[in-house]
Amino acid sequence: MSQQRYFIELAYNGTNYHGWQVQQNAVSVQELLNKALSTVLRQSIETTGCGRTDTGVHAKEFFAHFDVHLAEGETNPLESTPFRGRGGLNALLPYDIAIKNVIPVHADAHARFDATARSYQYHIHFNKDPFLNGFSWQLRDMPNLDLMNEAAATMMQYVDFSCFSKSNTQVKTNNCKISRAEWVITENGIVFHITADRFLRNMVRAIVGTLMMIGRGEIKPEGIRQIIESKNRSNAGTSVPACGLYLTEVKYPYPLTP
CATH class of the missing domain: 3.30.70.580 (Pseudouridine synthase I, catalytic domain, N-terminal subdomain)
Structure with a gap:
């Protein structure tokens, strides 16, 4: 055998x-x-x-x-x-x-x-579109991307993201190394790109929800520091809908060729 x-x-x-x-x-x-x-x-x-x-x-x-x-x-x-x-x-x-x-x-x-990096995208659109329904989150107003990207850049200075994790998860550590966190404008709306060595449960949707608070002016970009340092999920924003979230790439230290 x-x-x-x-x-x-x-x-x-x-x-x-x-x-x-x-x-x-x-x-x-x-x-x-x-x-x-x-x-x-x-x-x-x-x-x-x-x-x-x-x-x-x-x-x-x-x-x-x-x-x-x-x-x-x-x-x-x-x-x-x-x-x-x-x-x-x-x-x-x-x-x-x-x-x-x-x-x-x-x-x-x-x-x-063995995975060394994973990348996600979160898609948001602003005009009613039947072909994006279920594949992107529709919003009415454009948030302030400059403020959101300022806060996203600040996140990369941290490693403990307990504040963005679901509670009672069976993991040994809430540490993650983020190498990219950026909002970009697209033809249909905006997309959040994030790459890290690992992700916690519900982490990306919680991050997007928190950045949306900043983009709407509810908290200032530097407020992201207090949220992260609190290590408390209740201090971060609510999780955004799942429909806009995509796992887009997984990297390994060896080639994967059929």
Whole structure:
């Protein structure tokens, strides 16, 4: 019996799912992916994701790893089907989950712990648009981006972001190193770009909610310091809707090529 580890790259529209992670009495992306892989490989497959996205959050790039056990001389369906198994897997998955690649990796590769950086975007638009509904947060008035970017730059001077984390999460530390935090104007509205080595649960949506308070003039940009230093979630802004949030990139210290 031999074993091969794979990374699987996928993208998904999170509208219909209770996030990535398997949950009781709720449909998740991981649950459907595990079922599809188990069907194709004719064995029980359990994936490990690069992180977890909350209910309604989208992913343009997401990685997970899993192990395949093969008897001596047995053909691996992932290696024998076109595009390393993409076609067969996509046929079993709903339209809002798409497999991009299935990549053989070394036995110790880990989709979550090996990731060195993750990037998110949060999209906001201002005019009613049926094609952005569910994929962007609609607001009436443009906030002050200069003030928001001033506060966003200040955030990068800190590492402890307890104030932006959901309570009672099972993590050893709330430290994160942010390398980019910036609002940009786009054709449809504005987008917040943020990159860090790791993220806490609900962190990006809480950050956006806090920056929106600054952009609306409710608090001054330097107020972000007191919020972060308090380490108290109740001092930060409310979490913005999930529909505008996308995981857009996950980086690893080794190449991932099919």
